[in-house]
Amino acid sequence: MSLLKIQNLHKTFGGNSAGKQADSSKKAINNISLSIEKGEILTILGESGSGKTTLLHLIAALHEPDAGSLTLDGERITPPSEKLIAGHPDIKLVRQDYGLFPNMTIRENIAYELRYYEEKYRNKRIDKLLKISGLQKVQSHLPRQVSGGEQQRAVIVKAIAEQPKLLLLDEPFSHLDALNKRRLKNEILHIIKDDGVTCIFVTHDVADAYGMADRLVIMQKGKVLQIGTPEEVYQNPINQYVAEITGELALSTELRVLSSELQLQLRTQNSEFKTFFLRPEQLRISETSEIKALVESIKFLGAYYEVILKIDNLSLKMYSFDKLTVGDVVGIEIFE
The missing domain is CATH 2.40.50.140 (Nucleic acid-binding proteins)
Incomplete structure (x- = not known):
C-alpha cells in the first residue's frame, strides 16, 4: 500500500466567491492523481505558478480541496473545514522561511518539538538528530549565530523530530548560493535517508532534484505532465516544456x-x-x-x-x- 495516495484532486482560487466572474477563477490544481511509497523522495518540479506549492498545502491539510481524495497510510486526510486547527499531526511542512525560534538555541529548537515526551527519550532523540545533521558543535548557538545551511538543517531535523510519516519541503534550497546548495543537498539527503523519512519537495530548479529524487513529477498550470525516475524523464520527455525544464x-x-x-x-x-x-x-x-x-x-x-x-x-x-x-x-x- 502506498503511504500517500492522491486521486482526482482539484483546487480553484477566486471566481464567484470573491465577487468575480466564473472565468476569472484560477484552476490551481487540475485533476491530479499520484502516490508515494514509504521511504521515497519525490520531487515536484515546475515553474512559478504551476501549482506545486498549492499541492503541498493540500497534502498538508492546510487548503480545502474542491474535489478528489487524499489518504495517508490508508486513512483519509481530514480537510481544514472539518477540524478546529488546520494541518495533520503526521505531516510536517517546511516552508521557504527558516521557522526557528530566534531566542532559542539550536538544541532548544529541536527539543521544543519533543516537549511532551519523556526526558530520557527526548535527549536520546535530540542527540541522534544532532549527530546525523552534523549540528553537534553549534547546538548551543542561537539561529542568528550559525550559517544559512546550518539553519536549514536545523529546520529539517526539527520537522522530523517527532518522526512524521511524511515530510514536505517547499523550495528548501531557493535562498542559498550555489556552493552551499551543493553541500546542503548532500546533507539533507543523508538526514532524510538515515532517519527513514518519506519526503516530497517542490522546486523550480531541476538541479535541486538530480541526485536526490527517487521519482520526478513535472507540473504545469495545475496539471501533472509526466512522472518517472529523473533519468526516465530526462531521456524521454513527453513535450517541449518537460524537455526544457529538465535540462x-x-x-x-x-x-x-x-x-x-x-x-x-x-x-x-x-x-x-x-x-x-x-x-x-x-x-x-x-x-x-x-x-x-x-x-x-x-x-x-x-x-x-x-x-x-x-x-x-x-x-x-x-x-x-x-x-x-x-x-x-x-x-x-x-x-x-
Whole structure:
C-alpha cells in the first residue's frame, strides 16, 4: 500500500466567491492523481505558478480541496473545514522561511518539538538528530549565530523530530548560493535517508532534484505532465516544456527541417517520432562523419566547453572537453 495516495484532486482560487466572474477563477490544481511509497523522495518540479506549492498545502491539510481524495497510510486526510486547527499531526511542512525560534538555541529548537515526551527519550532523540545533521558543535548557538545551511538543517531535523510519516519541503534550497546548495543537498539527503523519512519537495530548479529524487513529477498550470525516475524523464520527455525544464537542449525541432544526413542518423534511432529533443551530450565530434558543422561560438563553463554549431539554418548546442576554434568545420555524430 502506498503511504500517500492522491486521486482526482482539484483546487480553484477566486471566481464567484470573491465577487468575480466564473472565468476569472484560477484552476490551481487540475485533476491530479499520484502516490508515494514509504521511504521515497519525490520531487515536484515546475515553474512559478504551476501549482506545486498549492499541492503541498493540500497534502498538508492546510487548503480545502474542491474535489478528489487524499489518504495517508490508508486513512483519509481530514480537510481544514472539518477540524478546529488546520494541518495533520503526521505531516510536517517546511516552508521557504527558516521557522526557528530566534531566542532559542539550536538544541532548544529541536527539543521544543519533543516537549511532551519523556526526558530520557527526548535527549536520546535530540542527540541522534544532532549527530546525523552534523549540528553537534553549534547546538548551543542561537539561529542568528550559525550559517544559512546550518539553519536549514536545523529546520529539517526539527520537522522530523517527532518522526512524521511524511515530510514536505517547499523550495528548501531557493535562498542559498550555489556552493552551499551543493553541500546542503548532500546533507539533507543523508538526514532524510538515515532517519527513514518519506519526503516530497517542490522546486523550480531541476538541479535541486538530480541526485536526490527517487521519482520526478513535472507540473504545469495545475496539471501533472509526466512522472518517472529523473533519468526516465530526462531521456524521454513527453513535450517541449518537460524537455526544457529538465535540462539543456541541443535542438528541438521537426524531422522534416533537417538535412538528409541528419534525418538518416535520427531515423535509425527512432523511426516513429515527428518532433525530437536532442541533448548537448548526445553530439560528438567525429572525423569520419558526413555531417559537417561550423563552430559558431565557444563558452568556457568550467569542466567543459559549450559549443554552438551551425548546420544549414540550424543552431545546435554541444558540450566538449576539448577547446575547439571558432570558424572550424567539424564532423559530428549523434548518439542515443
